[in-house]
Amino acid sequence: MSKGLPKRSEDYSLWYNELVKRADLAENSPVRGCMVIKPYGYSIWEKMQAELDRMFKETGHTNAYFPLFIPKSFLSKEASHVEGFAKECAVVTHYRLKNAEDGSGVIVDPEAKLEEELIVRPTSETVIWSTYKNWIQSYRDLPLLVNQWANVVRWEMRTRLFLRTTEFLWQEGHTAHATSKEAMAETVQMMNVYAQFAEEFMALPVVKGRKTANERFAGADDTLCIEALMQDGKALQAGTSHFLGQNFAKAFDVKFAAKEGGLEYVWGTSWGVSTRLMGALIMAHSDDNGLVLPPKLAPFQVVIVPIYRGEEELELISVKAREIMADLRKAGISVKYDDRDTQKPGWKFAEYELKGVPVRIALGPRDLENKTLELARRDTLTKESFQWEEMPIAEKIGGLLDQIQEGIYQKAFDFRKDNTTEVNSWEEFKQVLEEKAGFLSAHWDGTPETEDKIKDLTKATIRCIPLDQVQEAGTCVYSGKPSTGRVLFAKAY
RNA sequence: CGGGGUGUAGCGUAGCCCGGUAUCGCGCCACAUUUGGGAUGUGGAGGUCGUAGGUUCGAAUCCUGCCACCCCGACCA
Numbered sequence: 001m002s003k004g005l006p007k008r009s010e011d012y013s014l015w016y017n018e019l020v021k022r023a024d025l026a027e028n029s030p031v032r033g034c035m036v037i038k039p040y041g042y043s044i045w046e047k048m049q050a051e052l053d054r055m056f057k058e059t060g061h062t063n064a065y066f067p068l069f070i071p072k073s074f075l076s077k078e079a080s081h082v083e084g085f086a087k088e089c090a091v092v093t094h095y096r097l098k099n100a101e102d103g104s105g106v107i108v109d110p111e112a113k114l115e116e117e118l119i120v121r122p123t124s125e126t127v128i129w130s131t132y133k134n135w136i137q138s139y140r141d142l143p144l145l146v147n148q149w150a151n152v153v154r155w156e157m158r159t160r161l162f163l164r165t166t167e168f169l170w171q172e173g174h175t176a177h178a179t180s181k182e183a184m185a186e187t188v189q190m191m192n193v194y195a196q197f198a199e200e201f202m203a204l205p206v207v208k209g210r211k212t213a214n215e216r217f218a219g220a221d222d223t224l225c226i227e228a229l230m231q232d233g234k235a236l237q238a239g240t241s242h243f244l245g246q247n248f249a250k251a252f253d254v255k256f257a258a259k260e261g262g263l264e265y266v267w268g269t270s271w272g273v274s275t276r277l278m279g280a281l282i283m284a285h286s287d288d289n290g291l292v293l294p295p296k297l298a299p300f301q302v303v304i305v306p307i308y309r310g311e312e313e314l315e316l317i318s319v320k321a322r323e324i325m326a327d328l329r330k331a332g333i334s335v336k337y338d339d340r341d342t343q344k345p346g347w348k349f350a351e352y353e354l355k356g357v358p359v360r361i362a363l364g365p366r367d368l369e370n371k372t373l374e375l376a377r378r379d380t381l382t383k384e385s386f387q388w389e390e391m392p393i394a395e396k397i398g399g400l401l402d403q404i405q406e407g408i409y410q411k412a413f414d415f416r417k418d419n420t421t422e423v424n425s426w427e428e429f430k431q432v433l434e435e436k437a438g439f440l441s442a443h444w445d446g447t448p449e450t451e452d453k454i455k456d457l458t459k460a461t462i463r464c465i466p467l468d469q470v471q472e473a474g475t476c477v478y479s480g481k482p483s484t485g486r487v488l489f490a491k492a493y
Numbered sequence: 494c495g496g497g498g499u500g501u502a503g504c505g506u507a508g509c510c511c512g513g514u515a516u517c518g519c520g521c522c523a524c525a526u527u528u529g530g531g532a533u534g535u536g537g538a539g540g541u542c543g544u545a546g547g548u549u550c551g552a553a554u555c556c557u558g559c560c561a562c563c564c565c566g567a568c569c570a
Contacts, residue, residue, distance in 0.1 A: 004531095028562095088568075088569075154569070154570080156569055157494090157566095157568055158569090163570090164570075237569095238570090239570085240570070273570080274570050276570055277570095307528070308528075309527085309528060341528090343528095343531090344532065345529065345530075345531095346528080346529085346531050346532080347531045347532090349529095349530050350530070350531045351531080364528095365529095366529070374529075492569095
């Protein structure tokens with residue numbers, strides 16, 4: 001492991017890539033665009049999954065699993081859906097290999113061609129709605145509230161670890177409802193679940209909003225989203241919740257017998273977050289020393305590093321360390337004791353900083369003598385000496401973890417506030433985008449043409465129309481036409 | 494798929510112009526001394542120089558084809 005991470009200020013994207021690799025989160029795989037998520041990275045994802053899964057279940061959803069493969073014909077049933085995904089699908093055409101006659105290895109057996117090709121799912125609306133057709137006959141079968149945890153494949157041109165990979169892990173919720181109103185309420189609810197998760201667990205402030213027609217999910221009538229701001233001033237879409245209207249019900253002929261009599265098409269929603277959240281987490285809080293993890297998602301919240309010479313001293317320190325671990329675990333705090341004698345303390349300090357462990361305890365002979373501990377906070381990189389008698393250790397650490405969770409949220413919140421700029425003219429728009437970036441709050445005339453034009457000229461897109469948008473008369477920054485409120489522009493990942 | 498670039502040990506590199514069997518750092522292994530912020534010394538292991546062919550007495554080096562990866566663009570959770 002070489003020392004020193006690239007500096008954010010010098011090369012943000014190099015910093016990000018190096019951080020992901022050096023902190024043992026993920027690495028590139030032999031397959032182009034696909035990543036290996038390493039144990040340390042995967043355990044953060046597992047924590048995210050656990051909390052989200054709990055929140056989904058608390059809002060009445062249950063998990064199921066649908067197949068990886070989708071018959072090609074399914075995809076074309078919803079016109080705008082196929083248009084949105086067709087360009088990035090992996091296709092299975094054969095089901096057998098055979099030995100090459102010249103002995104050069106195995107080749108695809110041309111005899112084993114599939115009658116109908118299979119698509120590796122880029123998302124599961126089609127296969128799920130084809131299944132829902134059989135599950136839904138009556139209003140009594142509704143609502144149907146299902147989620148699945150899965151991998152999906154989108155053949156992207158350019159990939160980046162966690163932010164955009166060919167294969168990624170996610171959850172996709174797919175619900176069916178008797179009324180439009182109910183489906184819309186579900187769409188809003190799940191966006192709120194995502195926002196709550198982001199803020200409470202990831203310590204990531206997000207803007208809740210609505211996508212413009214241009215940015216809407218292929219096959220949806222309305223897309224709600226949460227948008228976050230990264231440290232380099234670019235925006236990241238962190239989660240989406242789609243109101244599907246009756247589009248998929250019509251495409252797959254999913255009707256139900258209404259209470260009032262008559263057959264009606266079902267209303268649908270779908271919503272998802274992916275391993276991209278890992279990217280958001282990394283970019284939102286980390287610094288030039290490495291990862292900074294919110295305590296609520298850290299694989300372990302505390303690490304104890306013993307400082308010793310010789311077996312005997314280690315034994316004495318370990319007695320105290322085990323006592324501390326027991327106290328912390330009893331209080332629900334996760335802790336790792338690193339008593340390896342293959343690395344020196346200084347090396348371990350740097351290592352756990354790189355990996356973002358929120359609190360580090362150093363314990364040496366001096367501490368045993370003085371009845372103290374050295375406590376170091378990852379977020380502020382500050383150290384303090386703690387007296388054993390001062391208060392119970394679990395209480396002390398618990399308090400620290402809460403402060404860190406709150407502290408990094410506040411820091412990210414202030415950053416976003418400082419980097420959200422109201423702009424009122426086209427000149428100002430271009431200047432702020434160029435010199436400061438971040439979110440630009442500006443009036444827009446509501447037309448896709450203007451949105452496209454701005455994107456062409458500046459690469460900035462409308463991230464969302466904030467749900468808390470203030471209704472005010474104004475003029476579009478680009479076209480000068482009338483506008484009824486401000487929207488958020490940014491360059492995005 | 495268009496434009497540019499790079500392939501040398503696990504990682505990062507020198508050597509290439511001007512052909513003579515590969516340099517340095519990190520990491521790895523052993524031993525000793527070390528251990529409160531990425532230790533030091535000594536010794537050691539590790540290479541079909543991306544790949545296939547050509548030129549040559551001789552190719553990492555020159556020529557040709559192929560492959561892979563990176564950056565910029567179009568696409569995108």
